[in-house]
Amino acid sequence: MASLGMLSLASGRAACGKRWEGLETSVRASQHLKAYIYQSLPVMVMVVVVVVVVVVVVVVA
Known part of the structure; x- marks a missing residue:
């Protein structure tokens, strides 16, 4: 999964450049x-x- 994301990041960087x-x-x-x-x-x-815990203590008390 992570390697797929890195692959798309690399191809996107090559395609888009500055933007x-x-x-x-x-x-x-x-x-x-x-x-x-x-x-x-x-x-x-x-x-x-x-x-x-505080709420439970207050409700029980």
Whole structure:
């Protein structure tokens, strides 16, 4: 799957040239965003767990 994407990226770069660079930059930015989301995912999960525990304690009490 990844190799297919790289192949289409290479052929697209050859075909489009200059206009492709802007798209490549946006793709790179979205990859950085994905990496940031994956890194901060454990923190978000912990926050959600804490909120759920607090809600359960308040409801039970």
